[in-house]
Amino acid sequence: MKIVIIGGTGLIGRPLGALLEAKGHQVVVASPSRGIDALTGEGLDHAMADASVVIDVSNAPSFEDAAALAFFRGTTTNLLEAARNAGVRHFIALSVVGTDRLQASGYFRAKLVQEQLIAAGGVPYTIVRATQFFEFLPTIADGYTREGAVHVPTIAFQPIAAADVSALLAEIATSSPVAGIVEVAGPERAPLAEFAANWLGAHDDPRLIHVTADGNYFGAPADDRTLVPDVGARLVPTRFETWLETQTQERAA
Numbered sequence: 001m002k003i004v005i006i007g008g009t010g011l012i013g014r015p016l017g018a019l020l021e022a023k024g025h026q027v028v029v030a031s032p033s034r035g036i037d038a039l040t041g042e043g044l045d046h047a048m049a050d051a052s053v054v055i056d057v058s059n060a061p062s063f064e065d066a067a068a069l070a071f072f073r074g075t076t077t078n079l080l081e082a083a084r085n086a087g088v089r090h091f092i093a094l095s096v097v098g099t100d101r102l103q104a105s106g107y108f109r110a111k112l113v114q115e116q117l118i119a120a121g122g123v124p125y126t127i128v129r130a131t132q133f134f135e136f137l138p139t140i141a142d143g144y145t146r147e148g149a150v151h152v153p154t155i156a157f158q159p160i161a162a163a164d165v166s167a168l169l170a171e172i173a174t175s176s177p178v179a180g181i182v183e184v185a186g187p188e189r190a191p192l193a194e195f196a197a198n199w200l201g202a203h204d205d206p207r208l209i210h211v212t213a214d215g216n217y218f219g220a221p222a223d224d225r226t227l228v229p230d231v232g233a234r235l236v237p238t239r240f241e242t243w244l245e246t247q248t249q250e251r252a253a
């Protein structure tokens, strides 16, 4: 079947497209660099013609509050209209575990607007909320860095390999819409500070870790419940240590 991947050139979209093509599907890689822009609408109707499934794994170029809201509101409105016109049978979007608990952050307010538009959008849908990608840890470490040290909270964290997210989305693309949220997380839960320290160690990063008592995640209050999924979430296989070893081997090769 024809499957359109919005953000098909990104971290999740690229391997997702390869997996779906390997299963014999016709994949349209949709992104501005391919002449398809979900914000301006350029190329959308043509991309969606005769499509059965749309998977939105795009991300806002800026995480600044107003820019993120304009992006997720604008793109999702355009995508839903094009999907309705094309008779799309399943609209899938990637969101973040804890989005509803992080509403002090403008980015997560924008993600919640995206989810609400989809739920009310008149196209059968599945929202997949994933925990933070292992690949996002350097951004997290940089975000908590002050004067050469990483001041990171101990809040519970259960990150996931991006490749596992792509594999789950490929499975959901050929399943029935759930008309709700599916949560997915990695196999291990530990303090965020521990994951950050292990990432720095594996990369010979000289920054010291300072564990802080005040829980916050990119400016939003956060505790041991904020970033981890509910009971019943899908847990994927790749362990953080295994992923780190693979990364180290790839850098050495």
Ligand SMILES: NC(=O)c1ccc[n+]([C@@H]2O[C@H](COP(=O)([O-])OP(=O)(O)OC[C@H]3O[C@@H](n4cnc5c(N)ncnc54)[C@H](OP(=O)(O)O)[C@@H]3O)[C@@H](O)[C@H]2O)c1
Residues within 6 Å of the ligand: 006, 007, 008, 009, 010, 011, 012, 013, 030, 031, 032, 033, 034, 036, 037, 038, 039, 040, 057, 058, 059, 060, 061, 075, 094, 095, 096, 097, 111, 129, 130, 131, 132, 133, 136
């Ligand atoms: N980072 C995390 O830990 C995490 C965790 C859970 C969920 N998520 C969610 O995962 C999603 C993907 O995030 P990511 O960091 O993996 O993305 P990414 O690698 O930065 O890729 C972003 C993609 O969006 C495309 N894009 C940008 N503007 C667009 C537009 N106007 N129209 C269509 N496509 C556009 C880009 O296309 P070009 O290549 O052409 O620029 C690119 O393909 C986000 O919705 C995010 O909220 C992230």
